[in-house]
Amino acid sequence: MSGGIAGILNLDGAPADRRLLEQLVRALAHRGPDGQQSRLTGPVGFGFSQSGQSSGGCFAGAPLWIVADARLDGRAELAEKLAVKAPLSDAELILSAYRRWGEGCATHLLGDFAFAIWDGSLFCARDQLGVKPFFYTQVGQSLLFSSELAALRLHPALSNRIDELAVADFLLFGCPQQLDITPFAAIRRLPPAHTLGWQPRQPVRISRYWELPVAEPIFYRRRGDYIEHFRELFDRAVGDRLGDGPVAISMSGGMDSTSVAATARTLLSRQGNASRLWAHTCVYDRLIPDSERHWAALAARHLEIAVHYQIADRYCAFEGWDRLEGYLPEPCDHPLWLIDADQCRQIAASGGRVLLTGQGGDSAFCAENTYGLYLLRQGGIRRAAGTIGSYLVEHGRLPPLGIRTFLKSLRRQEPAGYPDWLNRDFAARLDLPGRWRQLSSNPPAVHPFRPRLHRMLRDPFWPSLFESYDPAWTHIPVEVRHPFFDLRLLEFLLAIPPVPWCVHKQLLREAMGDRLPEAVRQRPKTPLAARPVHPYAPWVLGDALPVARLGEYVDMTIVSTLIQGTTCDELNDTIQKRRRLIALNYWLKYTVPSVPIPTRSRP
Known part of the structure; x- marks a missing residue:
């Protein structure tokens, strides 16, 4: 299990501030309730907050230190490459990789990780998909890093100046579209698949070490080879995320999360530990018709696991935020x-301490409507006809051929939905209409036959989602893990023919043939039967007056009419604008002026 990390480096060689380092580490106590450690020598200080039995750091003796918030995949394979036999923590394995490959070590690592190494120079890295957070700032000659943005704000000289582009992206898209920015101009986030390095008498450097691959397609002779290969990789993806203690699964009644649950149950049964798995299911009982309780119960009975139901009807929009006291x-x-x-x-x-999810399953098996065109462009008329004919014989219908998608691509369309309530000076200064047009349009395809999946995996939405599960937000030491974002699995899914395997998730359904009840396995993708409309929490209705700073970003002549209302439909466009205004207003009012206090409790 991992926790959180923090560190200070004085670039001018001045002694590191022990009191500040202790503050940074104490601010991470909620991430690792099993203790904190720190070490200083000269201009550098490292610290970590520990969760579970695995160490979050290793002070191997001057001058070689590491602090790591890490969960590695393929540990046995990595240990074999490194020729190490003694049981090592993830931090120790990373340190061994650094000894072997230097700053190239990150390219040999799989999993979720953010770490910093000191050996007279500083080297930091964040995992390829951005599951683990890493923030840094430079105040004068001091470089600070942490797992949490709020911890860095403890530095007394850090500016509270807001990054306008981050605010604009939130209002337009719901999350930053530039992966290195945060809402505070002085604090940056290390983008996924990037390293941060510093050597004496040289500037801090940020470098990319990995790109999402574009591989040649895999064509197996035997149909069963696809299923066997997928099951092998999926078993490894789930198995590497199970840990050693109790494991929960966020499980609906759909294919993705039940497949994770079924695979976890299979692997734990082989170990004789099936009892340490249970499920959590979010259901509606009143606001909308909802059948997830039925389907989740069906899967849970088949898997012989307990299921806890969380009743979503009971929650109001923005409930509990009034007790956060600036902690978002x-x-x-x-x-x-x-x-x-x-x-x-x-x-x-x-x-x-571990929660598994089915996040990413819909993207992993998204339909690729241009695959038929790809086969034709490759000169494979026979293969295209064979693929389409085989699918027609098996399913009695044609697969998605991409004809409408191709015709639509010939018509240049202006993206709709640009908000008319932004402050005009603010919008003009950042050219927000141009940014909206650019980022609302699909970029040119990079992958020849799985362009949608490749594009989805590069969407800034995912790192933002991963960070929202982090203890920085929940203040609960539960690590959320996503098996569908295993790199070994994704590289395979990027290379398989999307027809037939990704049409209606056929590969996943066939792979789960002996693990899930037939009714669940054959259940089609089922959206919510209606839009749940949640009432606003009482505090919103009594505390919705906009702060003055909100006027720097939105047109205050119309904002009052947008903020007014008593219900929140998350999918309604007008109310989506309203909820972002309420959220930004709250953040400006409570988070920006506050100084984080590590001992303050959550709702």
Whole structure:
């Protein structure tokens, strides 16, 4: 299990501030309740907050230190490459990789990680998809880093100046579209798949070490080879995320999360530990017709696991935010955020430290409507006809051929939905209409036959989502893990023929043939039957007056009419504008002027 990390480096060689380092580490106590450690020598100080049995750091003796918030995949394979046999923590494995490959070590690592190494120079890295957060700032000659943005704000000389582009992206898109920015101009985030390095008498450098691959397609002779290969990789993806203690699974009644649950149950049964798995399911009983309770119960009975139901009807929009006292590190586009926080709290109260999700399954098996065109462009008329004919014989219908997608691409369309309530000077200064047009349009395809998946995996939405599960937001030491974002699995899914395997998730359904009940396995993708309309929490209706700073970003002549209202429909466009205004107003009012206090409790 991992926790959180922090560090200070004085670039001018001045002694590191022990008191500040201790403050940074104490601010991470909620991430690692099993103790904190820190070490200083000369201009550098490292610290970590520990969760579980694995160490979050290793002070191997001057001058070689590491602090790591890490969960590695393929540990056995990495240990074999490094020729190490003794059991090592993830931090120790990373340190061994650094000894072997230097700053190239990150290219050999799989999993979720953010770490810093000191050996007279500084080297830091963040995992390829941005599951683990890493923030840094430079105040004068002091470089500071941490797992949490709020911890860095403890530096007394750090500016509270707001990054306008981050605010603009929140209002337009719900999350930053530039991966290195935060809402505070003085604090940066290390983008996914990047390293940060410093050597004496040289500037800090940021470098990319990995790109999402574009591989040649895999064509197996035997149909069963695709299923066997997928099951092998999926078993490894889930298995590497199970950990050693109790494991919870956020499980609906759909294919993605039930497949994770079924695979976890299979692997734990082989170890004789099936009893340490249970499920959490969010359901509606009154606001909308909802069949997830039925489908989740069906899967849970088949898997012989307990299931805890979380009743979503009970929650109001923005409920609990009035008790956060400035703790939301960034503007939050999720008014029902408390549901996720309560889920983590219940899991922790039951002794769990790991929560598995089915996030990413829809993207992993998204339909690629241009695959037929790809086969034709490659000169494969026979293969295209064979692929389409085989699918027609098996399913009695044609697969998606991409004809309408191709014709639509010939018509240049202006993206709709640009908000008319932004401050005109603010919008003009950042050319927000141009940014909206650019980022609302699909970029040119990079992958020849899986362009949608490749594009989705590069969407800034995912790192933002991963960070919203982080203890920086929940203040609960539960680590949320996403098996569908295993790199080994994704590289395979980027290379398989999307027809037939990604049409209606056929590969996943066939791979789960002996693990899930047939009714669940054959259940089609089922959206919510209606839009749940949640009432606003009482505090919103009594505290919705906009702060003056809000006028720097929005047109105050119309903002009052947008903020007024008593219900929150998350999918309604007008109310989506309203919820972002409420969220930004809250953040400006409570988070920006506050100084984080590590001992303050969450709702």
